[in-house]
Amino acid sequence: MNKYTLYLNSRRCIGCHGCEVHCKTNKRLPVGPILCEISHEPLKAVRGVPKTEFRFRSCYHCEDPYCVPVCPTGAMQKRADGIVFVDQEVCVGCMACVGACPWGVPQPNPETGKVVKCDYCMDRIDAGLKPACVTRCTTHALKLVALQEI
Amino acid sequence: MKKSVWSMCGMCTVRCPIRVETENDEVTWIEGNPHLLDGALCAKGSAGIALLNDPERPQQPLIRKGGRGAGRWDKVSWDTALDYVAEKLNKIVDRYGPESVMMSCRGGPFVDIVKAFIHGLGSPNFTNHDSACGRNAHHASLSLYGVGRTGFAYDIKKTRHLVLFGRNILASLRVAEVNQVLDMLDSGGRLTYVDVRQTMTGIKANRFFQVRPGTDYALALGMIHEVIREKAYDQEFIDRYVSDFDALVAFVEPYDVDWAARECGIKAERLREFVRELAHDRPRVVFHPGWMVSRYRDSFYASRALHILNVLMGNIEVEGGQIFPKGPADCGVKGLRSFDGQIPKPTARRGDGVGWKYSHFDKGPGLFHLFYDTMVTEDPYPIKGLICVRHDPLSCFPDPAAQKEALDRLDLLVAIDTHYSEFGWYCDVILPESTYLERDSIIATQKGTKPRFICRNQVVAPRYDTRSLSEIIKGLADRVGIGQYFPYNSTAELQAWQLEPTGVKIEDFAEKGFVELSREPIMYDRQNLDGRFKTPSGKIEIISQKLTEAGLPSLKPYESPEKPPKGKFRLVFGRSAVHAHAHTINNPLLHELMPENTLWVNRRAAARMGVKEGDWVEVSSNGMVNTIKAHVTDFIHPEAVYMVHGFGRQVPLQTRSYHAGVGDQKLMKGMLTAMDPAGGGLCLCECMVTVKRSSKNPKRMVEL
Known part of the structure; x- marks a missing residue:
């Protein structure tokens, strides 16, 4: 069972795309891969005011991920706490996972030729910190939520 | 490490x-x-x-070797570049006098050292970008309260009702302020938003008035009328602090809600409902007087009307209203030592006419765009040298071609900047400043209910052969013989010199990065604000003595804005959350998010022209033609088209932004000196453009 999820409070989100850049700079990614995404529905008038809802998407960290079994080198792994991550040391850049994921989550890093994806900044989580997108969210709209079984 | x-x-x-x-x-x-x-x-x-880490910025001092704008540069050492600039400056000073040199900068907390340099040289001509930004709001504030627009802080977090006229506060993005707005909304506060198009801020609003472009003043007048009719104002506050309230009552008589609603194209009942809410919410109501309000011919009066609405709410020096920002003196602390403060004020009259030809304008930074006329006419004297510090007039002011024509009469153009600006590219010398992560800045004061000293510290060594502004100024000052005004050889010496009278030590910044001068918020006694309003009468002046003396009305009768002729649109512009105007268009990571701008066109207007989403359209005005992609939307007034400002850059070394999108200012031919005569702000939304589907849209697949 996954231990974490990222929750976006759409009321506070201002669609500034900060999270996308916070993620990239923390992982030192070049132009190319963007590991999370802020999007919104087309505007619709609600009591005279054109409104929309924002959505945040990164990796779903599937319970039964497609990307892990297709990885020929075992670089793509799922941790006990549910986080799906790529071991950069082991990845050979075959891009099998890129084809396997229905949502296009794993992406090639043109600088290294290997795959990168959202891993909830597990190095930060392990150090007792929050993911980059959450820590630096412009409006504190993004939260790291610990899931509980009920 | x-x-x-x-x-x-x-x-x-x-x-x-x-x-x-x-x-x-x-x-x-x-x-x-x-x-x-x-x-x-x-x-x-x-x-x-x-x-x-971007190499597409000036990496060492550059001296032009071809014609201006040709893009051929000699890479030189700092000594060579500074010697070159100093020699030219000395020549200009000898031949024409020091007032023939002008200096402009971006404004903000660190301007003291720039002011000191130009004043130290003996020229009064310090200026900035503000006539294309907040001058109207600033002068409106001065005419009413006697204090400028930074003379009040808005306590947005605790307000019950925030009213924004075209102030896209959530995309303009001051991080602290944005969080205040959202906290206010989370705790049940209301947001009313007025604009010609829907924006990031508008989608969070409880009420949205989409008005006809150019009718902000009408809406504000209608609001004033209704507030007075409903007696939704603070009588006690007005009796105590405001002069000529009766003149206001008489003036707004014809501007009732039904009239305003017709003029703006909104529903009268919604406006009445709004004013009834104000009656309940005041004094914790803030009418934001606008930030970038260099828009229409009457933007000064629109902003002044918003300031008047604040006064009617009685929102001054109350929680959730407008609060006087407090400084070191309010905390019993001496202020920072000022570079500019030790220099005798230059005696020459300003070259832009501010202070003598235009007595109602603040002569601090004057009005940059008026210098262009002086460059051409040489009246009152020639202007021969211009130094711009991180300010790009060619991206900021209308009609760059007309600007260049005037600049061609100058003997020296210098850009001090972290990146290639359009102006820098046209200059004689580029003195590359280190980016904010590579430089220290002078210590500055940040006023507020809890004032503080703030400090920018160098984080890493400069990547290239660039210098901090204080080093560049010092280098120039030594060479033109005014080095004594800049008595430092290092950042540590500079900061110690500034801090010396305050009793604060540089070590005090180590804990939090700033030094708070008061633990608790400081509020003045609202019953005794006498002396706080710096108008000639000491009151909040509905009829401003200064405007009257200048022969200008304080309450100007409304004139309906021109409707765009058939087939034309009013060009309006704004910003997005991911770019800071022209500064960031070439930043690799921000370019990735927004590589070019689009032209917003109302869906019905687009249908008439056969324009679909994503089509190329030709947008033209006065013979200036550009091609841009259309964004077809219901959420813009049919009279207007909109684009994000800052694009259409033409610096070849900025490969990402080179010719990406369109620059609105380049379409504004002939509009360089069109300003609101009372406020000094440019009329940047008075440009009418023709839009048509471009022949660039392919009709056949021709490949092989």
């Missing part, structure tokens, strides 16, 4: 406080100062790392 450094962001002019982590002189992490922003930072702030 790992390091953590307190500093201040420099990606836009908000200058949010930040904490930066480095490892072996590489920046690994930037976040908002946890003490003030709890880590929060915007996309631009995070992309600072990309600015630092």
Whole structure:
């Protein structure tokens, strides 16, 4: 069972795309891969005011991920706490996972030729910190939520 | 080695406080100062790392070798560049007098040293970008309260009702302010938004008035009329502090709600309902008087009307209203030593006419655009040298072609900037400034209910042969014989000199990155605000003595804006959350998010022209033609078309932004001196453009 999820409070989100850049700079990614995404529905008038809802998407960290079994080198792994991550040391850049994921989550890093994806900044989580997108969210709209079984 | 450094962001002019982590002189992490922003930072702030590592910026001093704008440069040493500039400056001073040199900068908390340089040289001609920004709001504030627009802070977090006229506060993105707005909404406050199009701010609003472009003043007048009719104003406050209230009552008599609603194209009942809410919410109501309000011919009066609405709410020096920002003196602390403060004021009259030809304008920075006329006419004297510090007039003011014609009469153009600006590209010399992560800045004061001293610290060594502004100024000052005004040889000496009278030590900044001068918020006694309003009468002047003396009305009868002729649209512009106007268009990570701008066209208007989403359209005005992609939307007034400002750059060394999108200012031919005569702000939304489907849209697939 996954231990974490990222929750976006759409009321506070201002669609500034900060999270996308916070993620990239923390992982030192070049132009190319963007590991999370802020999007919104087309505007619709609600009591005279054109409104929309924002959505945040990164990796779903599937319970039964497609990307892990297709990885020929075992670089793509799922941790006990549910986080799906790529071991950069082991990845050979075959891009099998890129084809396997229905949502296009794993992406090639043109600088290294290997795959990168959202891993909830597990190095930060392990150090007792929050993911980059959450820590630096412009409006504190993004939260790291610990899931509980009920 | 790992390091953590307190500093201040420099990606836009908000200058949010930040904490930066480095490892072996590489920046690994930037976040908002946890003490003030709890880590929060915007996309631009995070992309600072990309600015630092971007080679597409000037890497050493450059002296032009071809014609202006030809883009052929000699790479030279700092000594050569500074000697060259100093020699030219000395020649101009000898031949024409020091007043023939002018200097402009971006404004903000660090301008003291720039002012000191130009004043030290003996010229009164310090200026900035503000006539294309907030001058109307500033002068409106001065005419009413006797204090400028920074003379009040808005306590947005605790307000019950925030009213914004075209102030897209959530995309303009001052991180602390944005959080205040959202906190206010979370705790049940109301937001009313007025604009010609829907924006990021508008979608969070409880009420949205989409008005006809150019009718802000009409709407504000209708609001004043209804507030007075409903007696929804603070009689006691007005009796105590306001002069000529009766003149206001008589003036707004014809401007009732039904008239305003017709003029603006909104529903009268919604306007009445709004005023009834105000009656309930006041005094905790803030009418934002606008930030970038260099828009229409009457923007000064529109902003003044919003200031008047604040007065009617009686919102001054109350929680959730407008609060006087407090300074060191309010905390019993002496202020920072000022570079400019030790220099005798130059005696020459200003070259832009401010202070003598135009007595109602603030002569602090004057009005940059008026200098162009002086360059051409040489009246009252020639202007021969211009130094711009991180200010790009060719991106900022209308009609760059007309500007260049005037600039061609100058003997010296110098850009001090971290990146190639359009102006820099046209200059004789580029003196490359280190980016904000590579430089220290002078210590500055940030006024507020809890005033503080703030400080930008160098985080990493400069990547290229660039210098900080204080080093560049010092280098120039020594060479033109005014080095005595800049008595420092290092940042430590500079900061110690500034701090000396205050009793604060530089070590005091180590804990939080700033020094708070008061633990508790300081509020003045609202029953005794006498002396706080710096108008000639000491009252809040509905009829301003200064405007009357200048032969200008304080309450100007409304004139309906021109309707665009058939087939034309009014060009309006704004900003997005991911770019700081022209500054960031070439930043690799921000370019990735928004590589070009589009032209918003109302769906019905687009249908008439056969334009579909994503089509190329030709947008033209006065013979200036540009091609841009259309964004077809219901959420813009049919009379207007809109684009994000800052695009259409023409600096070849900025490969990402080169000719990407369109620059609105380039379409504004002949509009360089069109200003609101009372406010001094340019009329940047008075340009009518023709839009048609471009022949660039392919009709056949011709490939082989």
